[in-house]
Amino acid sequence: MLFRPILKENYQAYAVYGEGHVLLSDAESFALEGHILSQLLPLLNGENSRDDIVALLSAIASAEEVYAALDYLTQAGHLREADPDATADEALFWSSLGINSQAARAQLAQCPVTVLAPNAQEQATALAWAQSAGLSIDQENGRIKLVIVEDYLDENLRALNAELTASGDPWLLVRPWGLTPLVGPLFIPGTTGCWECLETRLLENRDVEIMLAGRMAIKGAPPRPVVQSDAFYAQALATATTQLMRYIVAGANPEVTGVINQLMPLTLERKQHSLLHRPQCACCGDPQKGLIGGAPKDFEVRQSAQGVENGERTMTAAETYARYAAHVSPLTGVIKDLTPSPYNGVTPLRTYSAGNNLAVKPAGLWGLKQNLRSVSSGKGRTDTQARTSALCEALERYSGKFRGEEIRIPASLGMLGDSALHPNELMLYSDQQYADREAWNARGSQFQIVPENQTHDEIVEWTPVWSITQKRMKYLPTSMLFYSYPAPDNRFTSWADSNGAAAGSSYEDACLQGLMELVERDSVAIWWYNRLAMPEVDLTGLDDAFVAENRAFYAQHKREFHVLDITTDLGIPSFVAINRRTGGPTEDIVMGFGAHLDARVGIMRAITEMNQFMPAVLSVGVDGRTHYAFDDPDSLNWWQTATYDNQPYLVPEGPARKLADYAPLPDGDITHTLRTAIQRVEEAGHEVLVIDQTRADIGLPVVRVFAPGLRHFWARYAPGRLYDVPVKMGRLDAPLREDQLNPIAMFL
Template identity: 35%
Template sequence: MNPLRFRDSLAVDVIDGTKLFLLNDETSVIVENPNTAAVAALINGERAIPQLMNELAGTLSPEQVFLEVAKLQRAGHVISRDSADDPATTYLESFGKATDDFAGNQRTFTVGVLDLVDCALGESLSGALAAYPQLAVSTVDLSGDIDADLVVVVAGDYLDPALREINKRFLDGQHWILTKPMGREVYAGPRILPGETACWESLADRIQANRQVERYVTGKVGRSYPAVKPIGVSPGGVALATGILANEIFAVAAGMPGELAGSMRSIDVKTYEMREHTVVKNPQFSVDDPASLRRTSEVILGNYPALHLEDGGYRVCTPKETFERLEHHISHVCGAVSRLVTLNVDEEGITHSYAAGHNFGMMGDNMDLLRNNMRGQSGGKGRTETQAKVSGICEAIERYSGVWTPDIPETLTTWNSLSTRAIHPRAYLNYSDAQYDSRDEWNRDPRNRLQKIPMIFDEDRPVHFTAGRSLTTGEEVLVPSAMVWFGHPDLDQRDHLYTMTDSNGGASGNVIDEAVLQGLCEVYERDAVALWWFNRIARPGIDLASVQDPYVKQMQDFYATMDRDIWVLDLSNDLSVPTFAAFSKRHHEVQDLMVGFGAHPDPHIAFFRALTELNQFLPFIRQRDADGNTIYSVDDAATLEWCQTRTVESDPWVAPDPNVPLKTLESLERDLPTTLGDIVRFCVDDLAAAGMETVVVNQTRPDIDLAVAKVLVPGMRHFWRRTGPGRIYDVPVTLGWRDTPLTEAEVNPIGVFF
């Protein structure tokens, strides 16, 4: 029998004859057992089991010795092999039993290096792995057959067109790993396993979405792909990439899973910051995967209990669980969400706001649109930091999922040729004839950047339609695609720009029921705000002192430190979903009026949504100069005009109606169903009773575990200025808010500024 020894990677000490300590720079093992300690004290690479039994006779029986040795061997601490005589073998042994076969030189693992940039990484990699005879590194090219266990592809840009051909060639099962050893950020990984991990196409799709400026430039100059020119090769760039790749190759060759399968690392060569990026597999690029089909009209409500989760609304799981499931989508390299950063302005933990970068594909060649996309960010709000994070990442994914992609099933036809029921753009958009007539003048005003008026829809012009589902009738209903998908090619038809895509009614959720409910809440909110805003009628206030939640008083006290007041208006109308507007003004000649809105079937949730949305705007007006004047961190003309010129005195309709008593939240409560699906049906029935149909387009992407829905209810109003006939004129009269309808000229000349 071979002598036994502890692995050379372990420092072995027996203390007091009863305790065994096994230590290295990765682990600490303590065994408090006198029998184990007695056996361990004699294991030195010279004694086999028979010698141990002889020397411990009288202390331990042969069976006890055998049992203790077996335990140490099963744990991977003791082996029967000659001692390691070099650091490389010692390191190999540190992985325990998993690498024993590899250490025994039972086979050679071959590595091919395909260098597209001639940076000598192959030589560097050969040197790094030279201590392991089990690993053979050689250069390869695409002109002949490639016979390697793993191919390392060295590229100057992960969007190099050559990688598309390499990806196609390796789809038959060749494992390969990408690296970029040049530039400010060195990339290592992902390791691509065809049929198992994301392929290069999935990676490239996400990278392109994060390179908006380069896509704009290449579209203008005619280059074939968005090339980011590396700033050169840093002194340690190749070595950094080599080190990570060498460790990954070693792990894979030794039979371990490695760290880069479907994942990559970026290393900033200036700051030494390393980040992990998950490369998500997109079924769109799998020819035979049925999950690649977008089912836009599939809206099947479940039977999920409606869990009350504070301002987050009714959810099927906690915000923490949602964030942990989605966090891997945050990446500035290949994420659906490019960043998630806090906007907090207080240290007391009262306000929680996050900004999440959402990635839109380029929409045409409009420079203003590019500029807006670069600044584009989704807002996250909540009463807790986790809720604000979840809100931000979910809104960013909602926007990302709303971007048109070629795999979306569509119908190309004219309105007058339709044989299926569809939503007419004019019935949904609610612009007036006068607005269409004056659109050029309106659109030139920089204050109307967000609220541009489109062209009149041509019913004889072919456009694309996307299938949605009517929750009112159950029928499939077609929706003009450009109304629901950001960046749709129909939006590039400058002579027929019949709509401007916006986010109203778009929402996300852990399940489709959540997404539809949140989308409905937004539709209700916009409509209630529009009826009040454009009529400029004072509405009742809420008695904040009656709200039995300490958060309200905490917010009031915090805002008071900035010389600001808070009040909340009840905007409820003829429909059954409460809506609130939370306001704050500064005690100053420039009041910097801030407002946040919230709607939900549960008035308590709606109320706190309005408050947390109010908090979301605080970072933009918090800073002041030495004279006490606001330093605005926003450059939108409409927003600046609102903050700098509007006051409670100039617009008294933003204050509580002094002629009616303050309301309580309890007075707005009603019995609600107990499941998400039934609450959605409650809203659908409520809208149907008012003569309006609810249509949903399922925008869920197959590569993201978050349901996304676009809810459309023709007849409900946007809070942007759209003055066509309908609810903003009729409902205030029906409810007795005013005696006669507004004329179009009397409608508030400005829309909500965000």
């Protein structure tokens, strides 16, 4: 309730004879009707109290009517409390925020600010701005710090951050220089992340600088040029002091608390970038929370969310995106951006790319160029599914990157005994491949790489994983588990790939997706390298609008597609979707894979993955030749030379399988489905292991699942399922020799 109400300075009242008044501001207009309001307005001079106004209008209205009119104008935001000590600008500023200017002035006096800047001249400029804005200044004992820097990675901020984190004092960071000045974040110890949390994210998004720092042998990122525009500088300081005052007086300000505001004066834009607290931060958190290892974790009952179209999930795609979208930012995110493909939205090819693929960091200019072109990608039946898929794949890759937070034990195979797995029990290279490794590696393929064979007595670092099958801890080389692991002495005996790595809306969901990927790639390897003729799936039984949409799209582009059933002895439905161009100089054959206990889900995953690769071959010139979007040599060779005639295993053979031929999904929740899948793999004689790679600062459940003996679809030719399963299933009379396998190594 206002004691001495006055009309706010941004309003001018105009009488409309016989009808009332109109209030005009620089952006709004309001009509005030009624005799009481017309008589009331001239009395709102800041000298009359509410009771004075009631008394002055007692001849024409009751007290209740006058109080009601005053309350109406107050609630409409037209009045403020009179403050004889406030300037018009000051009163207008605080009243527009709904804050009493007298209370604001008192609060500012009780919370002085210390201004810090790179040099005396900049400090004097910033002090002048702060004082003119109305901030109280105390350069010795300010309760809040306003910190002006040329670069948010200024190493001098480390000691300041430690000091203020310990004292609990908030501080606002500002970079007023450049074409896009930065204001914020406001660090509040115990509430937001600290500067070291910010430093981690900033460094991860400065690929070019990190590459240069490595070549220049310097610590941290090399300094960026300082560009000053007086107008932009003034805008940044005005914004900073204004937002700091709002925080001091209101006690909160979400516009800057844990948020960087990137000002873009040239385009009148503002972009916000979230600073997320890293629970494992050495300064404001507990490094123990970041440890990654194979501690046992029980499966919990997880029900599928409603509206999930592409497999069991505990959250919808929209819910998952909303939860983790704060990780998308070119400044503070682990994903720079999410970008739809050129064909997204106008075709069934609903695909997104997600900034840089952070699985590998570049060491030089060539590596940097490769990394800048490398992306995580996502696909789906809907735009939301595709965008969320790209988001989760990028977070999955980030979570699987070596960061020094992993539990590691230096030991040899002999020292660990049967608790350790030799890396080739999972990689499955043949003796011949090890013997020919130099020739394999000389091919320059990014996927067909043969490492050195790890010896029994060789000391390497091991990380614990959990054996779901044996219910005990086991060990795998750390280099197999995490991307970009720095191998000592450049000794290369194993390397991490993404097979079995998966993100999910829960731990159980992630485990299911990871295991399904192992099954999918095992099925692909057995089909591909043995060049098995497999039956087609009758897609008419799906009665699905998405399938019809795809058929029409491919027909429009003079392409034909089908889906093969490549299910193995595991009994988990597995599929490959294949399409080719017809009538052109090249067939540009594209494939996608999928596996799931629900055959419909497996089929849809194969189709959407096939769609994911299609933008690479859709551009055709007037001469009929394809303009390929990728320059990977293996992919180009396949597109330009492979045909259904010279690769007949791509063509269906035998009676088509109908959807009704597949067993229905087991009744129950996601965990029941997961246990069923694990049982199928174990019954085939394979152990199932898992490591939880969920990062404390990301939160998205990420795992890596292993099943020694299941095959990767890359060229790995050790004895086992690759040779035995086709005979077991009656697809071949006798196992092939290694030199009889498909000479084209899988390149996806």
